[in-house]
Amino acid sequence: MAKPRYYFTGESQKADLDFANLGFDYIRCPYRFEAVCEHGVWRVRGLLEDSAMNLPEGSQCLHYGQQLFEGMKVYTGADGKAYAFRPYDNARRMAEGARYLKGPEVPEELFVRGVEEAAAANLPFIPPHGSGASLYLRPFYLGVDDNVGVKPARRYIFRVFVTPVGPYFKGGFGPDQGKSFMVTSFDRAAPRGTGHVKAGGNYASSFHPCFEAKKKGFDEALYLDPAEHKYIDEIGAANFLALKGDTLITPDSHSVLPSLTRMSLLEIASQLLGWSTEERQIPLEELDEVDATACCGTAAILTWIRRIVDGDREWTFEFDDRWQQLHDSLVGIQTGAADDPFGWRHEIPLD
Ligand SMILES: *Cc1c(COP(=O)(O)O)cnc(C)c1O
Numbered sequence: 169m170a171k172p173r174y175y176f177t178g179e180s181q182k183a184d185l186d187f188a189n190l191g192f193d194y195i196r197c198p199y200r201f202e203a204v205c206e207h208g209v210w211r212v213r214g215l216l217e218d219s220a221m222n223l224p225e226g227s228q229c230l231h232y233g234q235q236l237f238e239g240m241k242v243y244t245g246a247d248g249k250a251y252a253f254r255p256y257d258n259a260r261r262m263a264e265g266a267r268y269l270k271g272p273e274v275p276e277e278l279f280v281r282g283v284e285e286a287a288a289a290n291l292p293f294i295p296p297h298g299s300g301a302s303l304y305l306r307p308f309y310l311g312v313d314d315n316v317g318v319k320p321a322r323r324y325i326f327r328v329f330v331t332p333v334g335p336y337f338k339g340g341f342g343p344d345q346g347k348s349f350m351v352t353s354f355d356r357a358a359p360r361g362t363g364h365v366k367a368g369g370n371y372a373s374s375f376h377p378c379f380e381a382k383k384k385g386f387d388e389a390l391y392l393d394p395a396e397h398k399y400i401d402e403i404g405a406a407n408f409l410a411l412k413g414d415t416l417i418t419p420d421s422h423s424v425l426p427s428l429t430r431m432s433l434l435e436i437a438s439q440l441l442g443w444s445t446e447e448r449q450i451p452l453e454e455l456d457e458v459d460a461t462a463c464c465g466t467a468a469i470l471t472w473i474r475r476i477v478d479g480d481r482e483w484t485f486e487f488d489d490r491w492q493q494l495h496d497s498l499v500g501i502q503t504g505a506a507d508d509p510f511g512w513r514h515e516i517p518l519d
Contacts, residue, residue, distance in 0.1 A: 355394035
């Protein structure tokens with residue numbers, strides 16, 4: 169764990185960190201936001217200094233994976249303000265997850281308050297505009313109880329911690345930064361299981377396939393649909409995109425996590441750039457016919473794919489300028505460098 173630093177340099181009022189060269193690692197920040205739900209009533213505990221949590225040993229989140237998380241980024245705009253991106257959509261996704269895991273929803277207003285307070289309280293750790301870095305927010309939800317049976321908890325914790333991050337894939341975005349992925353024979357989720365829910369358990373089951381892919385020199389594993397192993401699902405914790413002719417295509421699958429980055433890119437493509445878009449099943453073989461491939465997510469933003477390998481089959485792709493257009497349009501909106509015609513930017517109140 170990186171050493172926490174609570175002292176600030178010069179007039180910038182920023183933490184003494186090399187913001188331009190951050191990786192995607194945990195750096196402990198001073199404050200986290202917490203709320204607790206008992207008997208269906210949420211009570212705000214507010215900002216806490218302790219990064220450790222004290223949980224009952226029988227907690228469902230520890231034994232049965234009754235847990236949810238979100239990943240979001242806050243950027244400093246050119247105007248010096250801090251912006252989150254579509255936080256109400258993250259709130260809705262967590263609420264849908266809570267319904268599936270049979271716990272109480274975190275009310276949208278509480279979720280967004282947690283995001284705002286956690287970001288604002290750690291202002292010195294929000295990377296400056298132009299550094300390429302952002303403040304990553306991790307809202308999460310835990311079922312906690314003195315319990316041993318397989319059933320939902322009676323008590324819940326909603327917490328938001330933050331950490332400043334650089335690019336998820338080393339090197340970030342650029343024509344020389346294509347990544348390579350290995351089609352795995354394993355699944356991260358069941359065909360009618362919880363792949364569409366951002367629940368912790370899905371990620372423990374991705375460690376093995378990811379490890380195998382990395383051992384062979386790839387950046388991550390590419391998952392096929394778990395029912396037939398025929399169609400492309402997604403890559404690690406990022407959704408898949410391809411350009412075929414003048415159409416942006418992306419998989420339609422129940423086991424794929426519905427990425428807000430993907431939703432945003434599809435809207436940018438169709439409404440700002442005038443491209444055609446399709447959400448449909450993409451057979452792995454169709455890679456023979458596509459022009460370019462990429463993956464996307466809050467952490468990965470948009471990352472283009474140079475190479476996909478499935479056993480002795482291999483596909484290679486070139487950088488496509490349209491990825492640059494998509495990337496710049498999205499990041500422009502997120503960082504406040506461009507207009508925000510969709511109203512996606514959410515200003516964090518800083519006082
Ligand atoms: C979080 C996540 C994504 C990306 O979703 P965003 O909303 O764009 O951050 C994609 N796939 C998986 C499996 C994820 O967990």
